Amino acid sequence: MDSRTVALVRTTFKAVAAEEGGREALARTFYAILFTDYPQIRDFFPAAMDAQRDRLVQAITYALDKLDEPEKLQPFLAQLGRDHRKYGVRPEHYIAVGYSMKKALRQYTGTELWTDEVEQAWDGGLEVIANTMIGAAAKETTPSAWRGVVVERREVLRNLAVVRVQLDQPMQYAAGQYLSVQIPSRPRMWRYLSPAVPPNASGEVEFHVRSVSGGWVSPAIVTNTAVGDQWLLGSPLGGLGLPRNTKRAMLMVACGTGLAPLRAQLMAMAQRRTNPKVHLFVGGHHPCDLYDLETLSQLAMANKWLTVTPITESDENPWWYEGPTDPERDLPGLEPRLTGQVGKVVANYTLWTDRDVQIAGPPSMVQTSKFRLMAAGTPADHIRHDPLF
Incomplete structure (x- = not known):
């Protein structure tokens, strides 16, 4: 897509998003049009639509942000196309979605902003999205679910x-x-x-x-x-993972169950002969939230390239917790637990400008940690996380 087309599509969407509650209202209008004009599609969706509407807005926002970065947008859309096979989606459903989205946008922007050129730009953008997803789904040979x-x-x-x-x-x-x-x-x-x-x-x-x-x-x-x-x-999604040819040391930052994708990588790395150095910071609100330290202790003891530092915002456990006060106290191979907000502690720990960084956890934690690291000098293109859906 050329720069003019990208600019028109983004401007239109931002005009809606700039209004208070605009994104949510757009999502509601889109689904109302889709289910009215194509009632057979309603069966693909759950009865409660709140989470689905939020996910739609987040996916659109991410795709529009990457319209001029095809090397990032196309893999994302291809994964979505493969994943959407689980719904039984067919090519004609993409046409219905595109028509309903344009109708919803036209209703919100009005005739002054929704010109013929804008409509053509959206036709082009939606065509790229649909064709990429349809093409990836058609080529896939794995199960739909x-x-x-x-x-x-x-x-x-x-x-x-x-x-x-x-x-x-x-x-x-x-x-x-x-x-x-x-x-x-x-x-x-x-x-x-x-x-x-x-x-x-x-x-x-x-x-x-x-x-x-x-x-x-x-x-x-x-x-x-x-x-x-x-x-x-459904089919696997996301872009986290260790590039096989990298020699750059890694920084991993996890909060809560955001540990899961980083833990999986560490387990995979433990099966290799050589690895770059990895420093994992694993955080939680309370000490008891550091629920998997025993596994991390075993990984750190067996793999000298791995350093694990626990972080909690509070030194006290919640009133209902009945387990050990400090889960990390008697586990070997772990650094002393630090206290504070995860992103702030990591950014102040040392300079991470030469690291390949991965962040996983709640969206607010990921964004905060990313901004703090960038403010401390870590290049943005060194930092990776999954779309914040």
């Missing part, structure tokens, strides 16, 4: 569980990627989870899930998952 059976559910904290799922066939994903997951009690409510282990021939996947207050899916996973439950898993 994997079936899995829960073989273990272990409660780590009252709001956090480790779930192991045995797939019906092995899945090839890169350690660090994430998957969309559907559980039986929440049909059509797909949620993203990161495997905490690298891919393996036995087809076993481990997930670390924290219950999100007010969420539909994560509380159900943490409290109601039982051995024998049948799960569906």
Whole structure:
């Protein structure tokens, strides 16, 4: 796409997004038009649409930000196209989505801003998006979705569980990627989870899930998952992972269950002969939130290239926690626990200008940590994280 087309598309979207509540209103209008004009498509979506609307806005925002960076946009769209096979999406559905999006935008921008040139620009942008997704889906030979059976559910904290799922066939994903997951009690409510282990021939996947207050899916996973439950898993997504030819030392920053994709990478690296030096900072609000230090201790003891530093915002555990006060105290191979906000502690720890940086955790933590590192001199193109959906 040329610069003029990109500018017109971005300007139109920003005109809507600049209004208070504009993005959410656009998403609501888009789905209202889509379901009215193409009622058969409604069956692809869950009854509760709040999370779906948020995800749509976030995906559009990310795609528009990358319109002039095809080397980043095309892999992202290709992954989405492969993943959307799980819905049974066909090429004609992309036409319906594109038409509904243009109709919703035209309703919000008005005739003064929505000119013939703007419409042509959006036609071009939506065509790029649709063709990339359709093409990637058509070339894919893997299953549209994997079936899995829960073989273990272990409660780590009252709001956090480790779930192991045995797939019906092995899945090839890169350690660090994430998957969309559907559980039986929440049909059509797909949620993203990161495997905490690298891919393996036995087809076993481990997930670390924290219950999100007010969420539909994560509380159900943490409290109601039982051995024998049948799960569906979509195609792997995301761009985290260790480049095989890199010699640059790594900085990994995790908070909460954001540890999972970084842990999977460390486990994969432990199977290699040589690795760059890695410094992992793993954070949480309370000491008990550092739920997987025993595994990290074992990895650090067995691999001298790995340094692990725990961080908590508070030195005290919540009133309901009944385990050890300082989980890291008796574990070898770990650096002394630090206190403070994760991003601030990491940015002030030392200069990271020569590191390949990966950040995983809640979106607000990822953004804050990224900005602090950049302010301290770390180049933006050294920092990687998944889209903040």
